[in-house]
Amino acid sequence: MRCRIMLIAKYNSTMNTPTRQFALQAACALLVLSLAWPYFGMKAAAIPWAETSLVIGFLAFVVASFTRQPIWWRFIHAFFAPLAWTVAQLSIDPGWFLLAAILLLLVYRGALTGQVPLYLSNTETVDALEKLLAGRQFGRFIDLGSGVGSTLLPLARRFPEASFVGVENAPLTWLFGRWRSRNQPNLDWRWGSLWKAGLADFDVVYAFLSPAPMAELWQKAKAEMSPGSLFVSNSFPVPDVEALVVIEVDCRPVRTLYCYEL
Ligand SMILES: C[S@@+](CC[C@H](N)C(=O)[O-])C[C@H]1O[C@@H](n2cnc3c(N)ncnc32)[C@H](O)[C@@H]1O
Structure with missing residues (x-):
């Protein structure tokens, strides 16, 4: 046994x-x-x-x-x-399977390489984030794994004086987000891995990923983020770390924002 x-x-x-x-x-x-x-x-x-x-x-x-x-x-x-x-x-012609596999890879690259698939923050969660941000002094916000901009675009519109950065590494997802954010001057839409993004300059770091990277991401946040800045994880808590604030978003399925102050 x-x-x-x-x-x-x-x-x-x-x-x-x-x-x-x-x-x-x-x-x-x-x-x-x-x-x-x-x-x-x-x-x-x-x-x-x-x-x-x-x-x-x-x-x-x-x-x-x-x-x-x-x-x-x-x-x-x-x-x-x-x-x-x-x-x-x-x-079925095998070419169709190849095409489907390539398309899936272009959108779901994160699921294969880091166990982080694409699913989008809903409007209720974005509203909750807006309330959270409205109560703080913040100038720079980054979304690690920014998808198609479901979080960043509405926030960038609601806080025109702040600057927003999105980092995404799935090619088609990045391209679609890039196109959506083309007329948003305070939104910098970047191609690349979230692991290579420096976090020192940001007052708020947002992530909606999966349980898999949370422990490692917290180590990165602790090493790079400035004292007093805020790390917010949608749905997936940092293991063995108590959040400063936990916000239950009233939506279906229920979403929880775990907020950690550095
Ligand atoms: C759950 S979605 C969240 C999308 C967006 N943040 C939102 O709130 O709607 C996670 C995103 O992270 C991306 N991703 C996964 N691993 C990544 C990595 N290493 N670097 C950059 N983006 C990554 C995925 O492609 C996916 O678009």
Whole structure:
């Protein structure tokens, strides 16, 4: 039992999530195929792909459960091979899949590289931020991972005397945000990684990311932000750090703004 737990902990900690899940699915597929090929080869029969894909899905589900992957990953593993087989029956030109993959990458690059997908701050959250900012003296505001400007554009319009910066690294998302902000003189829309953005000059740093980068981002904020400045995280608290103010935004789904003073 102890040995199993240690094995699982090692497996789960040595690889990042996408690599780990890919390795799990590939290992199960290889295992099933390495048995199916010789077995049906010796019988001189064709591999029954529908059944084989179901066996791969079942095995992947069992291995994902055994290694304690999050519940949604277990179901993704269970359905991946059967769905791949089903879609293969539709005889769609592979070029369309390539196009879809490229488009997804251009919009969701952050999900692949840093476990931060694109979803947008809603108007209620922006209103709550506006109230928060109205009660403070601030001159410079940065949104780390600025999406398409759902937070920055309305705030830049409401506080024309302040300056706003957005940093985004997904190409299509950045381009769309750039186009939307073309007539907003107090909004500087930058291409690049949030990890390379210097935070020293900002009075307020806003992030709406995911649980994955929060601990590291807090270290960056602590190292770079000036005393008295404010770090605001939408929905994802910094682990083991108590927020100065927590604002429950009245919307569905409920959003929470965790505000930390440096
Ligand atoms: C949840 S969205 C938030 C969008 C926007 N801040 C808002 O409030 O509507 C997170 C954004 O961060 C971007 N992102 C993820 N990792 C990034 C990185 N390392 N550098 C810059 N942007 C990143 C994603 O592409 C995505 O657009």
